[in-house]
Amino acid sequence: MSFDAPIKAIGEKDLVAPKSTFKSITEAVARVTENPAPKGWWIAFLTAFSFTGVLLGSIGYLFWKGVGVWGNNSPVGWAWDITNFVWWVGIGHAGTLISAVLFLFRQKWRTSINRFAEAMTIFAVICALIFPGIHVGRVWHAYYLAPIPNQMGIWPNFKSPLLWDVFAVSTYFTVSSLFWFVGLIPDLATLRDRAKNSLRRMVYGFLALGWRGSNRHWQNYERAYMILAALSTPLVLSVHSVVSFDFATSVEPGWHTTIFPPYFVAGAVFSGFAMVMTLLLIARSVFKLTDLVTMTHVELMNKIMLATGSLVGYAYAMEFFIAWYSGNEYERYVFINRATGPYAWAYWIMISCNVISPQLFWSKRLRTNIPLSFVVSIFINIGMWFERFVIIVTSLHRDFIPSSWGYFHPTLVDITTYLGSLGLFFTLFLLFLRWVPMIAIAELKSILPEADPHHGEHHDEAHEGDSHGEPALATTAEGH
Amino acid sequence: MSVETTTVSVPEGRPALLLAEYETPGACMKAAEKLRDAGFTKFDTHTPFPIHGMDAAMGMGDSKLGWIVLVMGITGLMTGIALITYANGIDYPIIVGGKPAISIPAYVPVCFELTILLSAFGAVFGMFGLNQLPRHHHPVFESDRFKAATDDKFFVSVEYADPKFDADRTPELIASTHPNHIEIIEDTES
Structure with a gap:
């Protein structure tokens, strides 16, 4: 069965509510950006915006006083800063997975959620990019993250995974932004053509670049989109692999493991899907998009979380097994210390949130339960933050000699910086919901049955030699 | 041939166009096939989303x-x-x-x-x-009905500059493909 076949013919459910038309899709998505914002939006926006202020204040204070305002100490030289960095980058990964990987696999259900998830990627990566920049200590040396020689003419070390990380994350940010903007062009043209006042017409018109839906353009456009998807797929796998190299290439028990790249990528997808779920369930109910984001989407996303959650659980178990099997006593100690030492509380929060909670989704009744999906998605967000905390802090806090043992206590500035980064993320996200079509209008139209140029014709002509799905095809067509 | 036809003027020096509006992707594609078979090259279709098979219907080569x-x-x-x-x-x-x-x-x-x-x-x-984007000025934007090209209507445009274009016969050819509406976008001042 070809991937162009109507969705019912391949045994799937409707991807949008059955009564949807081209017009109703345009209306449903565009009206969110045109009507005055609901009161709830303002409350959420002002809250998020004040937390952005908290972030700026915390960073300002950090720059003024120095890294001592954080709880980082010796031996715990990396703590919440890098935990937050890895957590935010990971959250971004689901957006690319949905927009690129599921696109290449022709998973049409992604169409309702891809715009949303891509926006989340970009905002999460913006939050992530803050942390490596501010934790360098002497911020006036932050330029040395980029390949620029210092005053002695010395270049950054290209053999260092920290430098690779700079290239990986900034490439990821740039490519994700381009991918997102390319996807937006036809929808910005839709907003331009619906604009009631000249300011909207000017702004959306400028951004739409004079898009006129020309088929001679669509051809290059679709090719560009496919190439970007094909480029983003290895890119997204490389980004979290490179992030994991920051740990894996160091000679540090608990970090120096070959399982890290795939384990980090699975965890990233897991946490990203959880964040998409959290945001989507809120936006879906606030902006009444239940026709476009259906139960099918929620269920499929919960299945992905079950799969990636189980992968992560496998990785935890395998790390433990290898720690024992390697016979390396330092490695063994780090792992036993993780589960039973002073940070056992963090370890068991991680295990219960990441490994146990998604197992509920084996039951169809539970994975189609909206409040439960929401609660589990929050648990996973928390659990994945703790995963990074456990990896970073528990591996560092007991160095090789007991005289270099310590314990990490977060300070107020640690906490305000983290909460502030959430504020920045939600500020950007709420602005996106308000001003940008949050669902890909053009793409969603193209999966309606009416979008098939042979819609309504006799199927013997249109789909010759295709016996497998005939009855279903006929039903689809007669339904309209 | 009872298709409604209107004329819109464009500023001098811009290429003139014939713009036809269709209700469905299928009708739009049939019109494109007809123009291709008649030997037209400077024509285009404008649709809210990409339509599968339209490249072949317009006789286009592969993207470079x-x-x-x-x-x-x-x-x-x-x-x-x-x-x-x-x-x-x-x-x-x-x-x-x-x-x-x-x-x-x-x-x-x-x-x-x-x-x-x-x-x-x-x-x-x-x-x-x-x-050739960005291009914020194109004759099709002179048409008010064209705003629906990003919503739920499907358009075919034929340039006067096409060697096969004929001021009488081309509108008839277009009218035979059952459009909702035909618009002539031309420089009426000259």
Whole structure:
């Protein structure tokens, strides 16, 4: 069965509510950006915006006083800063997975959620990019993250995974932004053509670049989109692999493991899907998009979380097994210390949130339960933050000699910086919901049955030699 | 042939167009096929979303974008190799961890990322170049009905500049494809 076949013919459910038309899709998505914002939006926006202020204040204070305002100490030289960095980058990964990987696999259900998830990627990566920049200590040396020689003419070390990380994350940010903007062009043209006042017409018109839906353009456009998807797929796998190299290439028990790249990528997808779920369930109910984001989407996303959650659980178990099997006593100690030492509380929060909670989704009744999906998605967000905390802090806090043992206590500035980064993320996200079509209008139209140029014709002509799905095809067509 | 026809004027010096509006993707595609079979080359379809099979219906060749991306990707790879070799191998070699100054395995991540980055630039800006975008002024925007091209209507435009264009016969040909409406966008002042 070809991937162009109507969705019912391949045994799937409707991807949008059955009564949807081209017009109703345009209306449903565009009206969110045109009507005055609901009161709830303002409350959420002002809250998020004040937390952005908290972030700026915390960073300002950090720059003024120095890294001592954080709880980082010796031996715990990396703590919440890098935990937050890895957590935010990971959250971004689901957006690319949905927009690129599921696109290449022709998973049409992604169409309702891809715009949303891509926006989340970009905002999460913006939050992530803050942390490596501010934790360098002497911020006036932050330029040395980029390949620029210092005053002695010395270049950054290209053999260092920290430098690779700079290239990986900034490439990821740039490519994700381009991918997102390319996807937006036809929808910005839709907003331009619906604009009631000249300011909207000017702004959306400028951004739409004079898009006129020309088929001679669509051809290059679709090719560009496919190439970007094909480029983003290895890119997204490389980004979290490179992030994991920051740990894996160091000679540090608990970090120096070959399982890290795939384990980090699975965890990233897991946490990203959880964040998409959290945001989507809120936006879906606030902006009444239940026709476009259906139960099918929620269920499929919960299945992905079950799969990636189980992968992560496998990785935890395998790390433990290898720690024992390697016979390396330092490695063994780090792992036993993780589960039973002073940070056992963090370890068991991680295990219960990441490994146990998604197992509920084996039951169809539970994975189609909206409040439960929401609660589990929050648990996973928390659990994945703790995963990074456990990896970073528990591996560092007991160095090789007991005289270099310590314990990490977060300070107020640690906490305000983290909460502030959430504020920045939600500020950007709420602005996106308000001003940008949050669902890909053009793409969603193209999966309606009416979008098939042979819609309504006799199927013997249109789909010759295709016996497998005939009855279903006929039903689809007669339904309209 | 009871298709409603209206005329819209465009400022002098802009190409003139015949614009037909259709209700369904199928009708639009049939019109494109008819124009292709009649030998037209300077015509286009304008649709809210890409329609499968339209490239063939319009007699278009394949997109050349892949070649641009290939060239840009190779440029990115070469940039990475040159940058690392110059910075750490020639300009200021530093021995770190006992590895040679020019250590090929350590090239991989940065070269890979730069290949992806420049390929993505090639894909996006190459697409803009091939499509000649941004272009905020085009005769089709003179039409008010054309606003529906990004909503739920499907359009065919034929340029007067097409060698096959005939002021009498082409509108008749278009009218025979059952459009909702035909608009003539021309310079009425001359």
